[in-house]
Amino acid sequence: TTARITVDPGFVVGPVRRRTFGSFVEHLGRSVYTGIHEPAHPSADDGGSRTDVLELVRELGVSTVRYPGGNFVSSYRWEDGVGPREQRPVRLDLAWHSAEPNTFGLDEFMRWCVKAGVEPMMAINLGTRGITEALDILEYCNVAGGTAVSEQRRRNGAERPYGVKMWCLGNELDGPWQVGHKTAHEYGRLAAEVGRAMRMVDPDLELVACGSSNTGMPTFGEWERVVLTETYDVVDLISAHAYYWEEDGDLGSFLASAVDMDEFIAGVTATADAVGAAKKTDKKIHVSFDEWNVWYQTRAESKVPEGADWPVAPVLLEDRYNVADAVVVGNLLISLLRHTDRVHSASLAQLVNVIAPIMTEPGGPSWRQTTFHPFALTARHAKGDVLRVSVSSETYDTARFGAVPVIDAVATHDEETSEITVFAVNRSVGDATRVAVDLRAFGDGSVIEALELSNPDLTWHATAEDSTSVLPKPLADVKVESGRLTAVLPPVSWAMIRIS
Ligand code: AHR
Secondary structure (H helix, E strand, O other): OEEEEEOOOOOEEEEOOHHHHEEEOOOOOOOOEOOOEOOOOOOEOOOOEEHHHHHHHHHHOOOEEEEOOOHHHHHOOHHHHOOOHHHOOOEEEOOOOEEEOOOOOHHHHHHHHHHHOOEEEEEEOOOOOOHHHHHHHHHHHHOOOOOHHHHHHHHOOOOOOOOOOEEEEOOOOOOOOOOOOOOHHHHHHHHHHHHHHHHHHOOOOEEEEOOOOOOOOOOOOHHHHHHHHHHOOOOOEEEEEEEEOOOOOOHHHHHOHHHHHHHHHHHHHHHHHHHHHHOOOOOOOEEEEEEEEEOOOOOHHHOOOOOOOOOOOOOOOOOOOEHHHHHHHHHHHHHHHHOOOOEEEEEEOOOEOOOOOEEEOOOOOEEEOOOHHHHHHHHHHOOOEEEOOEEEOOEEEEOOOEEEEOEEEEEEEEOOOOEEEEEEEEOOOOOOEEEEEEOHHHOOOOEEEEEEEOOOOOOOEOOOOOOOOOOOEEOOOOEEEOOEEEEEEOOOEEEEEEEO
């Protein structure tokens, strides 16, 4: 049977937000060292940035980059990473049982952001630290000069302030693995006071309170309620983090991961709105989905070092993504887009080497994983407004989510160029699925470009030697007649159809 997708310009969810296409660089494994930063690499510029990586970051279309963690930030002293390099201390990184050489820090990151054309999103340490240190880093970043800490920045070579708008008040403090883990009440009070003080420096900051680390956390829901009860007036956003992977060969549930993301967003916004209603305020809290991806947490690459071994930039979390993983990443972007009314920011975790779309060899090449492609294409072609589409599709049974539609889709519409882009996935493991897209509300239309990502061998993944055997390719037999588009989506595929 045919799945029916109806697209109508009248059903606008909200604007496509560039910040939906953010990513994340943590001091973790080879994300920074031999990832974005490798002074001895043949492609490195004066600042030690790998220019081959910078090119891929730009091609990926990343908007904001969250930094410097992640779990790392919860015992990090940002001052260690600024000033003359030879004076910077080597520290224990408790989160990843590694040694942090601090040869890359805040100023290097800000310079890298300019080169990459991305907006920095800073996370501050609320694990081991508090108000004073938060005010210091804010002063360092955003105060023009004339004060102790802002002058320190100027002495370190940054004449002008960085003007960082987005600040995460800590990271995953609901998690017992976090250094300085707190109860919701403890964290909510601290975040409220830190945020209030930061706004005294700059009332226009956009502040993110920590939400839950995933929907499976025992405190999910109640954490958001308590934290927002404390911080509602002070913050703009609450974070959500989610990682998905194929568990015990259950591909069907894995392919439906976006169902969990949809429910996560619905749960967080419902809780936020309930807190807002009780406070009798019109203010809405939005979601910063600032960690999301596929991550095989049980694989050997994810095991952190132990005992007396505290390596610098070890190989950690270097997941190799296959075709099914790329389809799930494409579907998670569909979920983020369809919630553009409430998800105002998101970060693919992470950017380079660590659960990343971009991989590097130390001293060698950089290359794109399968997950690079749906992200880059969505970031490039989702423009204008997000449209709520109606999808009528067969369902299949999953162990985790019950009956789930085989086809999932979202569309964007750019009024200026009259371009409509449909992003869709076919989650069927065995069957190609015929889709009929009703575009009659736009009049007629013709296809500008139609691409799909699939492969008979779902386990294919890119390597440094071969990263191009499976790439997005033209979607066969796409036709539009009298405002009705038909196409056949291969099994386990992600597709993008551009129409004007
Ligand atoms: O992105 C990897 C880790 O996942 C981050 O450090 C942490 O915030 C999350 O648990």
